[in-house]
Amino acid sequence: KNEVEQSPQNLTAQEGEFITINCSYSVGISALHWLQQHPGGGIVSLFMLSSGKKKHGRLIATINIQEKHSSLHITASHPRDSAVYICAVRSGGSARQLTFGSGTQLTVLP
Amino acid sequence: DGGITQSPKYLFRKEGQNVTLSCEQNLNHDAMYWYRQDPGQGLRLIYYSQIVNDFQKGDIAEGYSVSREKKESFPLTVTSAQKNPTAFYLCASSIDPARRYGYTFGSGTRLTVV
Numbered sequence: 029k030n031e032v033e034q035s036p037q038n039l040t041a042q043e044g045e046f047i048t049i050n051c052s053y054s055v056g057i058s059a060l061h062w063l064q065q066h067p068g069g070g071i072v073s074l075f076m077l078s079s080g081k082k083k084h085g086r087l088i089a090t091i092n093i094q095e096k097h098s099s100l101h102i103t104a105s106h107p108r109d110s111a112v113y114i115c116a117v118r119s120g121g122s123a124r125q126l127t128f129g130s131g132t133q134l135t136v137l138p
Numbered sequence: 139d140g141g142i143t144q145s146p147k148y149l150f151r152k153e154g155q156n157v158t159l160s161c162e163q164n165l166n167h168d169a170m171y172w173y174r175q176d177p178g179q180g181l182r183l184i185y186y187s188q189i190v191n192d193f194q195k196g197d198i199a200e201g202y203s204v205s206r207e208k209k210e211s212f213p214l215t216v217t218s219a220q221k222n223p224t225a226f227y228l229c230a231s232s233i234d235p236a237r238r239y240g241y242t243f244g245s246g247t248r249l250t251v252v
Contacts, residue, residue, distance in 0.1 A: 032180065069226055070245035110154060114180070128180030 031055055034115050034129040036116065041136050047102040052116030058067045058118050060074045061091050062100050065112040066132065074100070074113075144229050144244035150252050151216070151223065159214045159247045161229035167242070168233065170212040174198060175226040175246075187212055206217075211218045216249060224251045 035050045051060070062074040075082050075089040077098075082089050086105075091098040102109055115129040142163045151157045156226075173181040177197065183196030187206040201220025207214055216223045229244040244246050 063241075063243075068245060069228070069248065070232075071228060071243035073240040073242065075211075076240040080208055126183070128182075130180045 031119075031127045032115055032117055032129040034113075034132050036132060037067060037130070038133045039043065039135070041105050041134070043061075043106060043136055043138050045105050045106050045136075047136075048099045048110075049113050049115075049134070051098045051100070051117075051129055052061075052096060053098075053115075053117045055117065055119045055127075057093075057096075059089055060098050061116040062098075063114040063116060064101050067111070071114070072076075081090070107136045107138050140147070141237045142229055142242055142244035143150075144197065144227075144232055144247050146247060147245065148247045149247055151249060153251055154218045156215055156217050157249065159216065159227055159229075161212045161244060162210055163229075163242070164210060165231055165233075165242060166209070167231035168209070169231060170206070171230045171232075171241075172202075172204065172212070172214045173228045173230065175228060181228065184214065213231075223249055225249060 033052045041047050048107040059076055059078045061076050063071050064074050065071045066109045077091050091094050095133040112133050114131045116126055118126050145160045157209040171186040174184055175181050182198050183200050184202040185193055185196050187193035190209050192205055193204050193206050201217055203215045227247045230241045232241050
């Protein structure tokens with residue numbers, strides 16, 4: 029069983045819709061990352077959080093440590109948001125202890 | 139602008155050959171990492187380096203080798219011992235071993251064995 033589970037695996041939305049991507053993990057963590065991977069393959073770091081909520085533009089990330097769950101929200105979605113969104117959790121201080129989810133493919137239609 | 143440069147973007151290799159993937163960063167980051175990505179799977183750590191002239195095996199180091207002779211450079215060699223090398227390879231860096239800050243990723247190299 030993967031330590032990091034993302035849902036849904038694939039998501040198609042119409043432009044303007046509010047989008048939620050979920051990440052559940054089974055280990056104690058010190059931080060959680062949300063990453064965005066574009067069709068060309070390059071990855072951009074969106075958020076790193078260990079508690080509460082962070083917001084950047086139309087993106088909002090929340091985490092509930094007790095429930096071992098995080099969500100990434102996109103408000104007023106746009107076709108340029110189409111990408112793979114990856115959740116990764118850090119369970120210790122070593123680089124070996126960063127575990128990645130398999131990603132959520134988001135497609136936003138005009 | 140600072141960032142990570144990976145080259146080449148696409149690489150084709152014949153079976154039995156070694157190939158080297160380049161990763162260069164101008165961010166003055168101490169830590170660098172190599173990940174492998176396969177369809178439907180999360181990124182898996184191949185090797186990482188926290189400081190020049192030092193590197194550690196990750197979860198799937200067999201069939202790979204690295205060097206860290208300069209802070210800016212962390213090349214990955216895929217050797218003929220790697221049984222299934224066709225994959226997407228990502229290089230990343232962080233200011234410290236990611237204890238407090240996030241990662242910067244490169245744009246990746248797609249390796250195909252022909």
